[in-house]
Amino acid sequence: MADVIIEKRELLFAVEGVKAPQSLLLEADLTVAGLLERVRHATGRHDLVEALIEDEETALAHHELVFERITIEDFRLIHVASCGEITVTVAFNGVKQRTFKPSATMAKIIRWAMHEFGIEGDPSEFQLKVGDAVLPPGEHLGQIAHGAKEVRLALVMKIRPQG
Amino acid sequence: MNTDETALRRDLQGARFKVGVLRKRWELVRIRFPLVWFRIPKPRDKAGPPHFLLRVDATDYPGALTAQLWDARDNKALAPELRPSGAAGPLLAFSNWSQCLYHPIDRLARSHWPGHPEPWPAGSDINDFLETVHGFIHDPTYLQSSAPAASAELPAEPLETDPPAAA
Numbered sequence: 600m601a602d603v604i605i606e607k608r609e610l611l612f613a614v615e616g617v618k619a620p621q622s623l624l625l626e627a628d629l630t631v632a633g634l635l636e637r638v639r640h641a642t643g644r645h646d647l648v649e650a651l652i653e654d655e656e657t658a659l660a661h662h663e664l665v666f667e668r669i670t671i672e673d674f675r676l677i678h679v680a681s682c683g684e685i686t687v688t689v690a691f692n693g694v695k696q697r698t699f700k701p702s703a704t705m706a707k708i709i710r711w712a713m714h715e716f717g718i719e720g721d722p723s724e725f726q727l728k729v730g731d732a733v734l735p736p737g738e739h740l741g742q743i744a745h746g747a748k749e750v751r752l753a754l755v756m757k758i759r760p761q762g
Numbered sequence: 763m764n765t766d767e768t769a770l771r772r773d774l775q776g777a778r779f780k781v782g783v784l785r786k787r788w789e790l791v792r793i794r795f796p797l798v799w800f801r802i803p804k805p806r807d808k809a810g811p812p813h814f815l816l817r818v819d820a821t822d823y824p825g826a827l828t829a830q831l832w833d834a835r836d837n838k839a840l841a842p843e844l845r846p847s848g849a850a851g852p853l854l855a856f857s858n859w860s861q862c863l864y865h866p867i868d869r870l871a872r873s874h875w876p877g878h879p880e881p882w883p884a885g886s887d888i889n890d891f892l893e894t895v896h897g898f899i900h901d902p903t904y905l906q907s908s909a910p911a912a913s914a915e916l917p918a919e920p921l922e923t924d925p926p927a928a929a
Contacts, residue, residue: 611777611784620777674784721902731879735893737785757901759854760866760875 608666613739614642615680615701616746632661638679646681651702653678653739678702678739685740686749691716701741705734712754728753766823767795770888774921778889788892792919796821799832800892801914805900810907814846815914816895826869826882827891828862834916844909846899855898867894
C-alpha cells in the first residue's frame, strides 16, 4: 500500500498574551479546530478557544481549513485567542473607550480613535503608545495586552526628531 | 560564525521577520556580514521607484545598527537628489548629513539627540529597525523620489545557514 504523504506548510500566527508572532509547521489540510488543538498543546494554554483573521469581528468556524483563509496578496495574520474582547481606553484630549477583538490591529484602533476624538487627516500621522513604547500599526491588540482584558493606550502625533 | 552574525541570521529566520515579508513591508536581498541589504517598498500611490534599497551594517548585532539608502547600480549611497523627498527636499532621516540615517535609531547619529529617550532599548532587533525605516519612507510628507527602479535591483541571494566561504 502506498504511503500517503501529507504536505506540511508553515503557519505564522499571533497568540493572545504573547508579543512575538509564532510559527508552526502544520498539515496543509488542517482545520481551525485542529489548529486550536495544536496551539493549546504547544503552549499549554487551554484558554485558547478561537481563531480570528486580523481585524475581523467573527471567529473562524472550527470546520474551516486554515490555509484556505490565508491569502498572500492581502496577507492578514491569524490570531489565536481566549474567549472575549479586550476593553481599550485611549487617551488623547480626554479618554474614549470600547471593546475590540484581540485580533484588532493598532491601525484599526487608531482609525477608531481619530473618529471618536474628531481628528481629521492621515492615520499614519498618529501612533499608539503603551507606556513609552510605540506600537507598530500591524501589531494586534492581543499581542500587547499581556493577557489582560483591558489596556490603556495613548494616541500621539507621529514623533519626528528634529535636526 | 560570530555571535553577532548568528544572532542576525536567527532573527531573519524568525516569525516576526517573515510576517514583515508577507505584509510586503520589507524583503531580504543579500547578506555579506556585517553588511545586509533589504528592499523596502515606496508608498502606494506616490511617485518613485517600486522599492528602495537599504544597506545595514550589523556589526555587534543585536547592538544598535547603522544604515544608508543604497544604489545598486554603482554600489554606493543613493544620491541625495534621488532619496525619498518631501516639499523641502530629502526627508529628514535621509538628509545628506553623514554616511548614516539622520535619526537617533542610527548608532552613528544618536549623539545628535543627547536627551532623546533610548532609541535602541534592550531586546531591540532588526525588525524594530526595519519598522522604523519603513515608517520614514511611508511618512505622510513623502511626495516623490526620482530614483530609477534599477537603483534597488541588487540580485537576491538565499539566506544561507552558513556564511559563504571566504574568497
